[in-house]
Structure formats: structure tokens, C-alpha cells
Amino acid sequence: xxxxxxxxxxxxxxxxxxVVSFIAAxxxxxxxxxxxxxxxxxxxxxxxxxxxxxxxxxxxxRRIQVLLREHLDRxxxxxxxxxKPIDQARQEMDRELTEYxxxxxxxxxxxxxxxxxRGQADLHEAVTRSxxxxxRGDLQAADATARTAVWSASGHLSAAMALDIDFNAGxxxxxxxxxxxxxxxxxxxxxxxDALCAVIALVGAIALHRALRAHAxxxxxxxxxxxxxxxxxxxxxxxxxxxxxxxxxxxxxxxxLAGRPGDDQARAGxxxxxxxxxxRVERLVSGLLEFARAGxxxxxGARCEVRSTLDDLAPDLVASAAEAGAELEVDVRSxxxxxxxxxxxxxxxxxxxxxxxxxxxxxxIRHIDLRAHDIDGNVRVEVQDSGPxxxxxxxxxxxxxxxxxxxxxxxxxxxxxxxxxRLVEAHGGKVGVVSVPGRGCTFWFELPAASDPPRAATxxxxxxxxxxxxxxxxxx
Numbered sequence: 001x002x003x004x005x006x007x008x009x010x011x012x013x014x015x016x017x018x019v020v021s022f023i024a025a026x027x028x029x030x031x032x033x034x035x036x037x038x039x040x041x042x043x044x045x046x047x048x049x050x051x052x053x054x055x056x057x058x059x060x061x062r063r064i065q066v067l068l069r070e071h072l073d074r075x076x077x078x079x080x081x082x083x084k085p086i087d088q089a090r091q092e093m094d095r096e097l098t099e100y101x102x103x104x105x106x107x108x109x110x111x112x113x114x115x116x117x118r119g120q121a122d123l124h125e126a127v128t129r130s131x132x133x134x135x136r137g138d139l140q141a142a143d144a145t146a147r148t149a150v151w152s153a154s155g156h157l158s159a160a161m162a163l164d165i166d167f168n169a170g171x172x173x174x175x176x177x178x179x180x181x182x183x184x185x186x187x188x189x190x191x192x193x194d195a196l197c198a199v200i201a202l203v204g205a206i207a208l209h210r211a212l213r214a215h216a217x218x219x220x221x222x223x224x225x226x227x228x229x230x231x232x233x234x235x236x237x238x239x240x241x242x243x244x245x246x247x248x249x250x251x252x253x254x255x256x257l258a259g260r261p262g263d264d265q266a267r268a269g270x271x272x273x274x275x276x277x278x279x280r281v282e283r284l285v286s287g288l289l290e291f292a293r294a295g296x297x298x299x300x301g302a303r304c305e306v307r308s309t310l311d312d313l314a315p316d317l318v319a320s321a322a323e324a325g326a327e328l329e330v331d332v333r334s335x336x337x338x339x340x341x342x343x344x345x346x347x348x349x350x351x352x353x354x355x356x357x358x359x360x361x362x363x364x365i366r367h368i369d370l371r372a373h374d375i376d377g378n379v380r381v382e383v384q385d386s387g388p389x390x391x392x393x394x395x396x397x398x399x400x401x402x403x404x405x406x407x408x409x410x411x412x413x414x415x416x417x418x419x420x421x422r423l424v425e426a427h428g429g430k431v432g433v434v435s436v437p438g439r440g441c442t443f444w445f446e447l448p449a450a451s452d453p454p455r456a457a458t459x460x461x462x463x464x465x466x467x468x469x470x471x472x473x474x475x476x
Contacts, residue, residue: 018219021197028189035182039175046104047172053100054161054168060093061123061154061161068127068146075134076143083131090124098419101343104302106171110309110342112164114316117350119157126150194223303450304342306334306372306379313346317353317370324357326366333373337450340427345447348423349381351416352443356385359441363387378429378446385442390435398433420445 067086074081097120101113126149133142197219314330321328338345349370356368369384390398401418424431429447 017200018197021193021200024193028186028193033186036179039178039182042106043172043175046106047168047175049103050100050109050168051165051172053096053103054165057093057096057100058158058161058165060089060096061158063089064093064123064127065150065154068130068150072130072134072139072143072146076139086127086131090127094120094419098347098423101347102341103343104341105343106168109164109167110312110346112160112167113343113346114313115160116157116164117346118316118320119153119160121354123150123153123157126153190226194226197222302339302341303337304340304345305337306345306381307332309342309345310349310370310372310381312342313349313353314370317350317357320354321357321368324360324366326357326360326368328353328357328368328370330370331372333371334379336374336379338379338427338447339450340423340447344423344427348420348445349383351420352381352383352445355416355443356383356387356441359387360385361387374449375446377449379449380444380446382442382444384440386440389437389439389441390433392437395433395435399431417443 064086067089071081071083071086097116126145130142130145130150133139133145200219310330310332317330318328353368353370360366360368363386365386367386369382371384372379372381374380399417399421421431424445424447427447429445431443431445433441433443435441
């Protein structure tokens, strides 16, 4: 039996060591590239679009204020004036906020949404009240409403947007630093592995002269590949860093315009804070805004839990109902998720609940029930109120844009329920209403339940208080 030469074993060991080094370098590089890709997607698909949408919405808030002021001034001078530009600005603000809420949120980002939605509703109510007063000829009251309620609501909404923008800017900053850290780490480890390969090849050359040349060529080829990839990685990180360092002049201009008029010290303080926060954003956020994607269509794999989303929304709705002198109770009997982002579900439920609060009427019983349960593979959410119900003939058209009752006295332009219908149908669901004149309405919608729901919450889960049937309840 022929004995294998010693140099053959050495060659095998040297070759094996080099191959292991190659595999380790490639695996490590791809592993680090995955982390960079994930951070880049979070910036491009979440932080940057959120900042763009919120910034655009803030600009529309300012435009609403300016247009309303001009409208009232022309009315005061006896000139003809059309409120259509104001309504268009309001629709544009709503669109930007809806598109923002449809994006996948960062962890803890949903805590800002209740303030945004409440500020949005307050601004619409104040602007509508001022316009109605102007149309009735009470210009003094309209001017007073514009200078107090509208400016206050605008300030609160702008402040809520500023906090959310600051949050997303901070996330973008952290992700950019993570990209830079990973790139540096990858470069050092890659060159370290290259050096290791070179040392192994050198040791093999001393023992195996002829085998050395083949291994040396292989190591050199691999080293060039690693240098090329490290260069590509550095160029990518440099591009991201350049974008992050590009100033957001449009954001700064919007804040500057928002801070000029008014004498409300509290509002001025919020605006100053927003300006300071966005000054930091201006140094950090990048041209990645061009990658922003908007729209209310569900993304692949979009999912949110009905119970947790309604639990997050419940305290603000209960407080709003209490301010209107009504009682709101939340009864969640669904353990399923639905195939949409939490922001979309929040917007749908908030619109229906606030619509019920607005039209609860003056009856002796002022009660609203918000219920959620599973039905035939869907999740059904119902909002039932004890108000006066819908006028005859309106039930079939209540979800159409700009449709309001013939004797409606509450402010609004008729877009809330139309928004609900558009969002629900875009996610494969359906909406409806059942009205009993004199006894109230039940607005409902159904969305397909998402597959593979997590286990249902039990009475032992922290933060959940369940009744005997397993339903989580909130009541004021």
C-alpha cells in the first residue's frame, strides 16, 4: 500500500485552512451586509417617508391658517371669496396623514398617533366653525374663532407632528450610525481575514514550494475580491452618510413660516422646540426621501393585532367621549390580527368612533359601544351609538364623499366616513351601517383575519383585564 507523502497532508491542511478562511470572510461579509440592508430599508421605507409625510402635512396646516386668514380678510372688506382652496388644503393634509399612518411604524411610534388624530379632528372642527360663522355674516365671531381655536388647534397639531418627526429623525440617525459601525467592523474583519489567508499561504509556501504558487494565486484572487467588496461597501455607506448630512431646507422653511405669526406663548414654545428638533433633522436626514412610498394599499406581510391596537386607542376615545358628555365602552372579543398596518386600523376605528361622538345628540342616554369579534374568517368591528340615527334616505349614501345630512349642525365636510370606506375596501374588507331613527346607528366594518394569529390573551397576561367572557373592556 503506497503511503501518502507528508507534503500531501500539509497541502491538504493548508488548502483546508485557506478555504475555511475564505468561507468565513464571505459568510461574515454577507451577514454584515444583511444588517446594513435592514437598516437601509428602515431609513428608506419608514423614517424618511414618515418625515416627508409629516412635514408635508405641517405645511398644509400652515397653508390652512394663511388661506383662512385671507378668506376672512376678503369677507371683512366686502370682497367675494371662495372657501374651496381651504377645503383643498384640508383634504391634502388629511391625505398626507393617512399616507403616514399606512406606513409600518417603528416600535413605540404608535404612542404619537392619538395626539395626531385628535389634533387633526380639533383643527377641522375649529376651521369649519370659523367658516360657518363667516358664511352667516358673523365676521367678528369668525375672526375670534380663527385667532383662538384655529391657531390653538394648529399649534397643538404642529407640536404633535414635530414630536413624531423628531422621533423618526432620531431613528434615522441611529440607523445611519449603525450602518457606519457595521461598515467599519466589516472592513477590519475582512482585512484581518485577508491577512490570515496570506500568513497561511506563506507558511504553505515554505513547506510546499510548488503548491504555494497555486495557493498564493488563489489567496491573491480572493484578496482582490474582498478589497473590491469592501470598496463597494464603503461607497454605499458614504452615499448614505452624504444623504444623511444633506440639509432639509424645506423642513426648516416650513418651521420658520409656522413660527412667525401669533402671540400665544405656549404655541411659540412648541414651535421653537419643533424648530430646534428639525435643526437636528436637517443635519441628519438625507436624500433618501426620494425613496418614499405612499398610499393606503397593504404591503406584503402587513399585519396588526386588533386587541392591542384598540387597547392603545381606547383611552383617547374614552376621554373624547367624556368631553362630549358621553360614555364610551370598548369590548374586544377578537384574538385575531388583520392584514393591514396598525395605523390604518387606528384611522378607521378613530373615524367611526369620533363620528359617533360628534353626532351622539342631546338625548338622556349618551352611550357608545365599540365592539370587535371574529365572524366567519373575518374580524368585525362595530360602533353603536344611542344618538338620533340617520335621516331617511341617507343610509345608502352615508359613505360617499362630502355627503352630510340635510339638517346637519355639527362641523365637518363629509370625508371621514368616505375615508373609512376607502381604507377598508383597499384591504379587502366591507363596511355598512344600520340606523334606527330615534334610537341610534351601528356602523360596522369587516376585515379578513390574518393567518397564524398569536395565542389569545388571558387574564394572566400583563396589562389586560378581562371579564368573564374573555373580553377586554374600557369604560369612562
